Amino acid sequence: MCTLTIALSLSLLFLLTTLLPAKKSNNDTLLSCTPISDTHIQNNTCVLAPEVTEGPYYHSEGHPIRQNIAEWQDGLLLLLDIGVIDIETCQPLPNVLVDIWQANATGNYAGHPFPLLHLANKKPQVGGKHSGLLMAFPCTLHKETWLRGAWPTNRNEVAQFTTIFPGYYTGRATHIHTKVFPEWTPLPNGTFKAGRLAHTGQFFFEDELNSVIDKMHPYVSNPRAHTYGRTRNWRDSLNIFEDSHGPEGKYNPVFKLHLLGGVVSQGVIGYITMGVNASASYSMPFIL
Ligand SMILES: *[C@@H]1O[C@H](CO)[C@@H](O)[C@H](O)[C@H]1NC(C)=O
Numbered sequence: 100m101c102t103l104t105i106a107l108s109l110s111l112l113f114l115l116t117t118l119l120p121a122k123k124s125n126n127d128t129l130l131s132c133t134p135i136s137d138t139h140i141q142n143n144t145c146v147l148a149p150e151v152t153e154g155p156y157y158h159s160e161g162h163p164i165r166q167n168i169a170e171w172q173d174g175l176l177l178l179l180d181i182g183v184i185d186i187e188t189c190q191p192l193p194n195v196l197v198d199i200w201q202a203n204a205t206g207n208y209a210g211h212p213f214p215l216l217h218l219a220n221k222k223p224q225v226g227g228k229h230s231g232l233l234m235a236f237p238c239t240l241h242k243e244t245w246l247r248g249a250w251p252t253n254r255n256e257v258a259q260f261t262t263i264f265p266g267y268y269t270g271r272a273t274h275i276h277t278k279v280f281p282e283w284t285p286l287p288n289g290t291f292k293a294g295r296l297a298h299t300g301q302f303f304f305e306d307e308l309n310s311v312i313d314k315m316h317p318y319v320s321n322p323r324a325h326t327y328g329r330t331r332n333w334r335d336s337l338n339i340f341e342d343s344h345g346p347e348g349k350y351n352p353v354f355k356l357h358l359l360g361g362v363v364s365q366g367v368i369g370y371i372t373m374g375v376n377a378s379a380s381y382s383m384p385f386i387l
């Protein structure tokens with residue numbers, strides 16, 4: 100019932116925000132939209148979210164401070180409602196910067212469109228730690244920022260984003276990356292200078308929903324659909340999905356999802372809570 104109210108007010112807000120001309124303020128970005136009304140942290144279970152690899156696609160100098168990270172990327176509307184809890188006090192944490200980045204509907208990261216030429220026909224590694232993975236695509240388009248962005252948790256201790264459902268790439272379960280910065284400084288160009296890093300993690304989706312979205316446009320045109328297909332959560336390379344549950348399996352890194360409308364194609368909203376150690380300080384980068 101709660102979902103229905105959100106969905107109704109949402110569609111109104113979307114209409115308004117898309118029809119009204121964009122204001123020319125400093126932090127107003129193209130197609131910006133702040134669609135979720137005041138939601139509170141959904142799950143205040145105080146469990147530490149494990150540290151996992153940030154992977155090869157983080158851009159330490161290019162993530163804008165914004166809520167709508169989609170830019171012109173096409174895909175299924177996905178709203179994110181990410182809560183942050185300090186596991187030392189078990190109190191929710193307002194005003195910490197939640198930084199996220201993800202692949203587009205067909206499995207590419209902004210700035211990394213192609214594999215290295217001589218690796219174009221390379222097959223995924225067989226056996227070993229990187230089994231199932233391809234060599235990472237290099238960064239060739241430094242200016243691209245789509246599907247990257249950071250936003251602080253609000254007074255309700257949640258950071259809310261508008262994006263599209265991520266696509267998949269060879270060897271990895273469908274996921275969204277995150278970092279949490281208790282200290283950061285906004286820069287004049289709309290990005291931020293990172294201070295202390297308290298957490299690096301990854302979020303996932305139920306395979307059942309992934310299978311439905313695989314068949315939708317533009318996900319269905321993922322070039323890997325006809326080669327290696329989508330990697331199921333349980334087969335995630337480097338054991339990342341498994342590790343994201345923590346050593347005792349107590350953390351749940353999978354979004355809790357609700358439909359925004361009557362059918363999946365109208366979009367979904369994902370809720371998750373991260374337990375972080377607010378006084379921790381991890382050095383960047385953490386790449387496996
Ligand atoms: C964005 O701009 C609005 C209005 O100018 C301001 O109130 C708000 O604090 C700004 N947000 C950020 C994250 O800079």
Ligand SMILES: *[C@@H]1O[C@H](CO)[C@@H](O)[C@H](O)[C@H]1NC(C)=O
Nearest residue numbers: 160161162286287288289290
């Ligand atoms: C924003 O400014 C910082 C500091 O000058 C710079 O390092 C960074 O590359 C800039 N980012 C973008 C996307 O222009």
Ligand SMILES: *[C@@H]1O[C@H](CO)[C@@H](O)[C@H](O)[C@H]1NC(C)=O
Nearest residue numbers: 173203204205206207212317
């Ligand atoms: C995803 O990004 C790649 C690389 O920029 C691009 O070729 C592809 O068209 C994008 N996918 C969609 C669905 O727009």
Ligand SMILES: *[C@@H]1O[C@H](CO)[C@@H](O)[C@H](O)[C@H]1NC(C)=O
Nearest residue numbers: 142144146349350351352355
């Ligand atoms: C709440 O979060 C904990 C820790 O991640 C998880 O084990 C539990 O399943 C979550 N509960 C719900 C209802 O999502």
Ligand SMILES: *[C@@H]1O[C@H](CO)[C@@H](O)[C@H](O)[C@H]1NC(C)=O
Nearest residue numbers: 147186187376377378379380
């Ligand atoms: C949180 O991090 C601090 C600083 O590294 C450390 O001293 C403390 O033991 C950590 N707390 C927990 C509960 O892990």
